[in-house]
Amino acid sequence: MDAITVERVTKIYEPTWPWHRSSTVLSDVSLSVSKGEIFGFLGHNGAGKTTTMKILLGLLRPSSGTVDVLGAPAGDVATHSKLGYLPEAPYFYDYLTAEEFLEFYGKLAGMSRDAIQSRIPTLLEQVGLQEAQRRQLRKFSKGMLQRIGLAQALIQDPELVVLDEPMSGLDPMGRKEVRDLILNLREQGKTVFFSTHILSDVEMVCDRVGILAKGKMLALGKVEDLVDAHLAQSIEVVCDGVIGKQIEPVRRLALRILQSGTRCLMVLPGHECLDEILEALRRAGAKLVSIIPHKGSLEELFVQKSHGEG
Amino acid sequence: MQRLFAVAVNTFRETLRDKILYNLVLFAVLLIGSSVLLGTLTIGEQARIVNDLGLAAINVVAVIIAIFVGIGLVSKEIERRTIYTLLARPITRAQFVLGKYLGLALVILVNIGIMFSMFLATVRLSGHPIHASLFQAVELILVEALLVMAFALLFSTFSSSILSATLTLGIYIIGHLTSDLRTIAETHASSAIKALTTTLYYAIPNLETLNIKGQSAAGISVDLGFQMTATIYGLLYTGLLLVGACLIFQRRDF
Structure with missing residues (x-):
């Protein structure tokens, strides 16, 4: 069964003023991600990766086409209890401590107080932030923010994790840890949909990839199949x-x-x-x-x- | 409801940890203090001066918080992109908007509570009586702040922070001049101006209804029926604005 189905999605930003031109950021994009799969979404900056992710989460509505996430139309609020999301270059409430921050997101996910309290130490250890449990996020480095962002995406142990450039801002060690974390999610049977432009990461962890450029899906499939089919040996x-x-x-x-x-x-x-x-x-x-x-x-x-x- | 309250508590915590709020409370303390000073310089009307300035200080601070923190409630979440992770959670957009509103309402309630307690202490220490009318005035100050905050929230769901602040401030000023609008509508020859002022008169709430500071400062209570009507009027208006804010926010792309 597919965790994500995107069918012929087009997103056009209509102009605010009549003298402005409309801009098409996604054009007839289709893809599907099976349950338990790690899907890498590749593309240059401005290719439309973040727009696609926002559509998956219901933050944006497509101009045409259909999107299903975990068996429900994108934007279905009930489905959100089964997914976690890390945006690109995340900014969080810097007045909260790491613990308060995760507690807040746990409550938003509908978790009980006990469940949140037992989950926080595990998660902080998983992302290597156990030392910073009581530190305010304003004192976090960029890499630490990325890690706490990952922790919030995983707070309720979601079925589907959507990660926008999860490796950006991380040093080589941090990137390896995130890669391991993604692979660990696959072992647990989770579905991971992540965008990146760091290709070595994709080759190492992804089951399948999609290449997006200027809003169009140019290639979709397993890395080896795509390379064999498109590049002469x-x-x-x-x-x-x-x-x-x-x-x-x-x-x-x-x-x-x-x-x-x-x-x-x-x-x-x-x-x-x-x-x-x-x-x-x-x-x-x-x-x-x-x-x-x-x-x-x-x-x-x-x-x-x-x-x-x- | 758990999610709505989670947003409200987070908003409350965010605002309390914001140093601007402490500056505003300091401002109120200074104003109340100066009222005592001015009161000593006035012959015979000391109690009234203390009451007048104290209530005005509470009113000004409450409205400033309502406007300038209110406009940032939603727009700050959008600018900082924290809205993405929030709306990716199982929370409806209406729950988010109402949670933000409730959080700031709580901040205003606590602030007014603290300022009013300080004010009452000032009145008592100055040796003046504490009239029931002061409680009536402060209750309507709270209703006015809640109403102004709903305007700030509504505007911030579709416009920039600066525009939202300008529009809310404009509504606040016009809201205190609605009786003048009616006079203009009745006396002006131009039908265009008549139509404009009449529309504004009916569209903008009459905030003077919620202003009983003058008579309260003099120790004159208002009729409880009036108090109730004014409160319901303010809260109904607030409710309508919140429904509008939720509807607009529901349709927004991020």
Whole structure:
């Protein structure tokens, strides 16, 4: 069953004044996220990621299309008891202590006082803030605010967690901890929908990804499938004892040739031409050093897709 | 209701931890103190001067809190983007608006309570009698503050803080001049001005109805029937404004 279903959603901001132009921030976006899945939402700043998330939470209404979250239309208040949300660059009530802050969000989630009191220490430990339990949020660093934001999103142990750029503002250690936390949520059977532009994070934790650019969904699926389907697999061949540019098939077929003394590195477009190249190298008396298939990365795909749209 | 009260308690705590509020209380203390000083300089009317200035100070502080904290109730949550995490919780937008209102109403109630206690202590220490009329006046000051705050909240659901403050202040001033509006409507030749002033007369609450400070300071009580009617009038108006604020907030995109 799907935790999130977005079908042909378009969001157009109508102008306040007649002389202003309307702006389309989402155009015919469709996606679905299964229960228990970690979904990475990729896109440049201004691609429409936050707008999509706001629509999921009912903070914005789509101009057209339908959105279902946990089996109910987006914005259904009762469903919100089963979801947690961390906005991008969160700002919270800085006059509250970490404990008071989580208590407030626990009450909003409809939790009992006892449940809140037993949940707070666990959560603070989970996000590494147990030392700051009685400290006011105004004394928190950016990274600590991000962590307490995560804690509030998880206060009532939600089924679905929506995180907008959860790794931003965190140091490498903090990012690793958040990654581990997300993976831990998957182990518990939770669904995580998160946006980011840090691609290494996505490759490490996501089951599936969606790439959004200028309000349009450009690619959707498993990272490996997307990379295999959209990027040709190149092959890197290294050999000794030849000048690559002097061999006709190499000159004709290689995408790139790098020569250092008699050592030559060539990048071939795929397996198809490998036999012909190896044969030519053998005839030229080259000594083969290595053949490495070069797999396309999510980063390449992201750059290709984003530029293609731009 | 638990969620509504959670928002109210949080608003109460936020406002109390805001230093502006303490400055306002200090302002009231100074005004009440100066009333005693002025009272000693006046022959025969000391009690009235102390009462007049004391009630006015409470009124001014209550209205300032109602306007300037009231306009930030919702707009601050939007500007700071705390609204996102709040509305992502199982809380309706109406619960949020009413919770914010209730929280500030509590702040105003506590503040008026503290200021009024200080004022009564001042009256007693000056050796003047404490009239029942003073309680009547302060009750209507509270109703007026609740009404003004509802206006501030309503405006802040669809406009910027500065515009909300200007509009609320405008309503407050015009609200005390509605009888003049009626006079203008009756005497002015221009039909456009007649229509405008008549509309304003009916649309804007008559805040003078809630102002009995003058006679209360002199120790003259108002009829309890009038007191009740004025209170119900103010609270009904407040209720309508809150319904309007909830309806507007319900339709907003964030």
